Amino acid sequence: MNISYSIDQQQGKLQGKNHDPLLEDEKSMNRYDEVLVALRRIIRATDLHSKQLSKVSGLTSPQLLILQTLRHHGELTVGDVARRVSLSQATVTTIIDRLSKRGFVVRERGSTDKRKVFVHLTEQAIQALVDAPRPLQDSFVQQFQDLRDWEQSMILTSLERVAYMMDAQHIDASPVLDLGQLDRTDPGNH
Amino acid sequence: MNISYSIDQQQGKLQGKNHDPLLEDEKSMNRYDEVLVALRRIIRATDLHSKQLSKVSGLTSPQLLILQTLRHHGELTVGDVARRVSLSQATVTTIIDRLSKRGFVVRERGSTDKRKVFVHLTEQAIQALVDAPRPLQDSFVQQFQDLRDWEQSMILTSLERVAYMMDAQHIDASPVLDLGQLDRTDPGNH
DNA sequence: CTATAATGTTTAGAGTTCAAAGTAATTGAC
DNA sequence: GTCAATTACTTTGAACTCTAAACATTATAG
Numbered sequence: 001m002n003i004s005y006s007i008d009q010q011q012g013k014l015q016g017k018n019h020d021p022l023l024e025d026e027k028s029m030n031r032y033d034e035v036l037v038a039l040r041r042i043i044r045a046t047d048l049h050s051k052q053l054s055k056v057s058g059l060t061s062p063q064l065l066i067l068q069t070l071r072h073h074g075e076l077t078v079g080d081v082a083r084r085v086s087l088s089q090a091t092v093t094t095i096i097d098r099l100s101k102r103g104f105v106v107r108e109r110g111s112t113d114k115r116k117v118f119v120h121l122t123e124q125a126i127q128a129l130v131d132a133p134r135p136l137q138d139s140f141v142q143q144f145q146d147l148r149d150w151e152q153s154m155i156l157t158s159l160e161r162v163a164y165m166m167d168a169q170h171i172d173a174s175p176v177l178d179l180g181q182l183d184r185t186d187p188g189n190h
Numbered sequence: 191m192n193i194s195y196s197i198d199q200q201q202g203k204l205q206g207k208n209h210d211p212l213l214e215d216e217k218s219m220n221r222y223d224e225v226l227v228a229l230r231r232i233i234r235a236t237d238l239h240s241k242q243l244s245k246v247s248g249l250t251s252p253q254l255l256i257l258q259t260l261r262h263h264g265e266l267t268v269g270d271v272a273r274r275v276s277l278s279q280a281t282v283t284t285i286i287d288r289l290s291k292r293g294f295v296v297r298e299r300g301s302t303d304k305r306k307v308f309v310h311l312t313e314q315a316i317q318a319l320v321d322a323p324r325p326l327q328d329s330f331v332q333q334f335q336d337l338r339d340w341e342q343s344m345i346l347t348s349l350e351r352v353a354y355m356m357d358a359q360h361i362d363a364s365p366v367l368d369l370g371q372l373d374r375t376d377p378g379n380h
Numbered sequence: 381c382t383a384t385a386a387t388g389t390t391t392a393g394a395g396t397t398c399a400a401a402g403t404a405a406t407t408g409a410c
Numbered sequence: 411g412t413c414a415a416t417t418a419c420t421t422t423g424a425a426c427t428c429t430a431a432a433c434a435t436t437a438t439a440g
Binding site for chain 3: 016047050051054060061063064087088090091094095113114115116
Binding site: 012032040044062064144145155156160166167 | 210222224225228229230231232233234235236239276277279285330331333335341344346347349350351352353355356357
């Protein structure tokens, strides 16, 4: 889960008393590389965040994300959930496996269309959601919300720009490997 | 590896003929949520990118990243590599396991300090690096480099800002769980 | 000079993630 | 009405990622 396979630099942050020796290449970095480094750091932070979250609340980010989606929408099929959280169906299946093993959700085969599997929350999950989540999220949210308005929109615009460029990249490269891609109506989930 | 556990919206992109039904909540989103959605999309794109890369070149992003780091620096210990690519030592170990099984790198126990394990590339790896990487990277790089100068720096600034805020978040939340955190000189790797 | 601390790596265990292949069930075409 | 295509989900196999604990080696303190 890393893009930046063309560089090898460091966060250059808090490396301690003696100056970070890895920072030396930084001068030779072009802006593109720096973007990738920043993304790597973001992704890592995000990952650590999830891990920590699960230590505190017992739920990882994707688990919480799926629970919260279900809380909003009552009952959804596995596929619906996958589309809503933009994860593949396979991934959602495994996450739901774990959630259901721990009694947070229940699977129920559809009665009219028996291919469908509906998922809904248990009481326990609703309880857990009430008092569980927040803590870790706060710091980042807080900081973000403390930014001035124009800074917030600048960041948002930038992120959306990057996301868009990356999506495009994916679509560009895809046809070589998957000719069906272009006809599909829902490329969000494969 | 997902931050945005408080929202459940869709990319809202290319959803096909009839308007995406999931987009309806978009109106109610605040800017903070949108930031998280953008990040999720970026992370996912990055992930898919890596998977595709490995289909084309036989190497995943982190593998390539580590190989390239070794190419630059000749020979490094496992720990050095970990610090340079900002992954945990354990993660690097497993990636190196795979690389060495495929004959791309060789491990060598240090002679003076026998705790250390040096890793270096094989001829085969150098060969693979010459003709392997590029293709997929290009599209994103291309697009990024086509942006005007101020746009590039805006994006870079924003990403670094986010990365910084996320690091801070991590450091903030940590002491509750790990009191040793504050004394460490290298928080980059735990 | 031995016990303890510090350093460096690996192993174990848990989770996320995806594509591809497999299994049902439904729909459409003839 | 039956057979093929499509749709929905699960299973499987492979990577990646982390922390915590186990091992091994080296350095240090008493």
